Amino acid sequence: xxxxxxxxxxxxxxxxxxxxLKISKPTAYEIMKQPNFPLIQIGRSKRVRRxxxxxxxxxxxxxxxxxxxxxTQEFQE
Numbered sequence: 073x074x075x076x077x078x079x080x081x082x083x084x085x086x087x088x089x090x091x092x093l094k095i096s097k098p099t100a101y102e103i104m105k106q107p108n109f110p111l112i113q114i115g116r117s118k119r120v121r122r123x124x125x126x127x128x129x130x131x132x133x134x135x136x137x138x139x140x141x142x143x144t145q146e147f148q149e
Contacts (some may be wrong), residue, residue: 077126083119
């Protein structure tokens with residue numbers, strides 16, 4: 073784990089993800105809906121373990137800018 077990664081809490085929120093990726097909070101929630109995202113859902117709250125998030129990010133860094141929001145549109149970040 074990189075030193076900068078340790079500066080984030082063990083459990084990340086959509087707000088943390090938006091800060092890390094420099095995207096809007098609604099876009100962070102859209103990313104969290106992706107089937108391969110390591111989501112922890114507790115009731116309506118969505119979280120992700122820091123280590124799993126950075127592992128996911130390193131495995132998807134070449135395609136993070138494009139993901140399908142629904143069946144009819146594609147999002148470009």
